[in-house]
Amino acid sequence: MEQLNSIIDSINAFVWGPPMLGMLGVTGVLLTLGLVFMPWRKIGYGFRLLFDRGNAVGEGEVKPFNALMTALSATVGTGNIAGVATAIALGGPGAIFYMWLIALFGMATKYAEAVCAVTYREVDANGKYVGGPMYYLKKGVGEFAPELGKWLAIAFAIFGAVAAFGIGNAVQVNSMAAALAGSFSVPSWVTGVVVAALVGIVILGGIRRIADVAGKLVPAMIVLYLGAALLIILLNVAKVPEAVGLIFTHAFTPAAATGGFAGAAVAAAIRFGVARGVFSNESGLGSAAIAHAAAQTNSPVRQGVIAMLGTFIDTILVCTVTALVILTSGAWVMTGIDGAGLTGAVLTSTGFETSLAGGQYVVTIALVVFAFTTILGWSYYGERCWQYLFKEKSLVIYRVLWVLAALSFANVKVDLVWNLSDMLNGLMAVPNLIGLLLLAPMVFRVTRAYFDGEVTRRGSA
Numbered sequence: 517m518e519q520l521n522s523i524i525d526s527i528n529a530f531v532w533g534p535p536m537l538g539m540l541g542v543t544g545v546l547l548t549l550g551l552v553f554m555p556w557r558k559i560g561y562g563f564r565l566l567f568d569r570g571n572a573v574g575e576g577e578v579k580p581f582n583a584l585m586t587a588l589s590a591t592v593g594t595g596n597i598a599g600v601a602t603a604i605a606l607g608g609p610g611a612i613f614y615m616w617l618i619a620l621f622g623m624a625t626k627y628a629e630a631v632c633a634v635t636y637r638e639v640d641a642n643g644k645y646v647g648g649p650m651y652y653l654k655k656g657v658g659e660f661a662p663e664l665g666k667w668l669a670i671a672f673a674i675f676g677a678v679a680a681f682g683i684g685n686a687v688q689v690n691s692m693a694a695a696l697a698g699s700f701s702v703p704s705w706v707t708g709v710v711v712a713a714l715v716g717i718v719i720l721g722g723i724r725r726i727a728d729v730a731g732k733l734v735p736a737m738i739v740l741y742l743g744a745a746l747l748i749i750l751l752n753v754a755k756v757p758e759a760v761g762l763i764f765t766h767a768f769t770p771a772a773a774t775g776g777f778a779g780a781a782v783a784a785a786i787r788f789g790v791a792r793g794v795f796s797n798e799s800g801l802g803s804a805a806i807a808h809a810a811a812q813t814n815s816p817v818r819q820g821v822i823a824m825l826g827t828f829i830d831t832i833l834v835c836t837v838t839a840l841v842i843l844t845s846g847a848w849v850m851t852g853i854d855g856a857g858l859t860g861a862v863l864t865s866t867g868f869e870t871s872l873a874g875g876q877y878v879v880t881i882a883l884v885v886f887a888f889t890t891i892l893g894w895s896y897y898g899e900r901c902w903q904y905l906f907k908e909k910s911l912v913i914y915r916v917l918w919v920l921a922a923l924s925f926a927n928v929k930v931d932l933v934w935n936l937s938d939m940l941n942g943l944m945a946v947p948n949l950i951g952l953l954l955l956a957p958m959v960f961r962v963t964r965a966y967f968d969g970e971v972t973r974r975g976s977a
Contacts, residue, residue, distance in 0.1 A: 524935045531942035532791050540790065540800050543949045544621025547628050550960045554967070555623035555824045562821045574814030577645050582727035583811035584822050587804040589730035590684060590893025591830045592738060593886040594691040595796030597879060598861040600838040604848050605859035607788030608771030608780035609762035612839045614789025615796070619831035622799025623824040628952050628959045630823030632656060633805035634816035635962070641908050644723070647809025648897075649802035650676075650904045653951045656958070668947040669904070672802065675947070676901035677914070679940035683795065684894020685918065686925040686936070688887035693926035695861055699880040708926035711888065716919045719895045723810050726892045733889050738834065741882040745837035748871040752844035759843035775849030776857030791938055794945070797830040801941060802948035806897045817966035842867040891922060 548555065565571055571580050578586065603611040629649070636655045637647030650669040658665030689711050696702035718725055749756060762771075766785060773779035798804055804826055813819045842848050847867035852858055858866055861883055868875030895918050902914040952959075 521935060524939055528935055528938050531939055532787055536942050537790050539949050543952055544625045547624035547956060548621050550956055551624055551963055555627050558821055559828060562825045565818055566822050566825060574812055576812035577723050577810040578727040580811045580813055580819060580822050582731040583808050584826055585730040585734045586727045586807040586893055587826045589734050589889035591798050591826060592834055593890035594687055596834045596838055597864050597883045598691050599792040599796050600835050601842060601863035602860055603788045603792035604842055605857060605863060607785040608766045609843060610766030610785035611789035612763045613767035614786050615793035615831055615835055618790050618793040619797055619827050622797055623827045625799045626804060626827045627820040627824040629802055629805035630808040631816040631820040631959050632955055633809040634813060634819050637809040645810050646900055648806035648900055649948045649951060656955045657951050668951055672947040673901040673904040675944040677898050679944045680894045680898030681921050682936050682940045685891055685921045688890045689922050689925045691861055692884050692887045695880045695883045699877060704926045708923045712919045712923040715891055715922050718892055719915055723896055726896055730889055733885055737882055737885045742837055744878040745841050748841050749844060751871055755844040759840055762843060776851035777849045778857055793831055795941060796835055797827040799827050800945045800949055803897045806900045817963055838864060845870040
C-alpha cells in the first residue's frame, strides 16, 4: 500500500505541476477577461435569480435552486473542512490566498461549464434531461472538429466515472468514518454499512430525489456551519488581522517551521492551495455542469449565473471561515499526541474545540452531512458519465458498485485516498478545459446577447 501511495504521489507531482496549474489559471483568466469580469460584477444578480421563485421556467428535471444545491452537495464537503486544513498543514497559511485566486477566476469557468451544459443537453431514452462535458465536447467541439470532440468526450466520461469513486465516494466515507470514530467512537465498519444503506435508498430515486434531499440538507448545514465558525471568528476577532496577514505574507514568502507546523515553501502554498481549491469547488473539472444540465430553464446564461455562485459560496465563503477558525485559534501550530503537527479534519476540529465548547461536534456533524450529500451528488455525476459510455440499461451496475464502494472505503488509509483523488481530478480536468477554451467564443456571444437584452428590457420597462 505504501509503495502504491508513493507511485500515485509521483504522478500527482506531474498532474498538478506547472502545466495543470497553468491550464486551470489560464482558462479562468481568459474566460474572465472575455466575459469582461461579468462573474464578479453579477454576483448580486445571481443571488436574486437563485431565490426568484418564477425563475424555474422552461424544460428540465429540477428547479434551478435545487440544481445548484445538487452541485453544492457535491462540492461543499470534506474539501471545505479537511481539505482546507490539509492545504494549511502542507502549504502554510499562504495556500489560502491561492485557493481564493483559483476560485475568483474559477467562477468564470463554472459559469461557462453550465452555459455549455444547458446549450448542448439532450433527452435520453427515459425522457430525462442529461448533459455535461461529454455532451458539449461531442456536440459543441464536434461541430468543427468531430473526431476531437468525440475522443475528448469519451476521455472525460472515463475519467469522470472513475474519479467519482475517489473524490465523491472514497474521500467522503473515509472522512466520515474517521470523524465519527474520533468524536463518538463509532466503528468504521458501522459507518460504512449505514452510509451504504442510506445512499442506496436515495440514489434509486434518481436526480429528483437527490435534488430534493440536497435542497433541504445543504442550506441547513451551511447555515449551521457558517454560524458556528463566524461565532468563533467573532470570539477571536483580535487575531483576525494577524491571520489575514499570515495568508498574504506566506503567499509570497516561505512559512518557517513553528510549533507543530513543519514549514512550507511558496511552491507548496501554490500547489496545495490550487489543488485543494479545485478539489473543493470543482471549477474546471466539469462535474457541476452535469447537475446544471438538468435544471428547469429556458436560458443557458441564467443557469450559468446561478452556477457560478457555487464556487463563490464554496470557497470564498465556507473555505475562508474554516481557514480563519484554524488560524485565529492557533490550531495550525499545535501538535497531536504523537508529537506531529495536526492535519485534515482533526486540525479543523481542534480549531473549533479550542475556541468553542463542543465545537468539535459541530465539525463532526457538518462533515458527516456534507460528506453524505457529496456522495449523493457525485453518484449522479458518475452515473451520467457511465450512461454516456454504456447507455441507460447498465446504470444498475454502476449503482451497485457505488454502494459497495461506500461500504468498503471506510477503512482505506486516508493518505492514499487523498492522493488518488488529486490524480483523478487532474486527469478529469484536461478534456474539459480544452473544450471550454474551444467553446469560449460561443459563451461570450450568448452572454453579450443576454445582458444586452436585459438592458433593453429594463429600458422599455
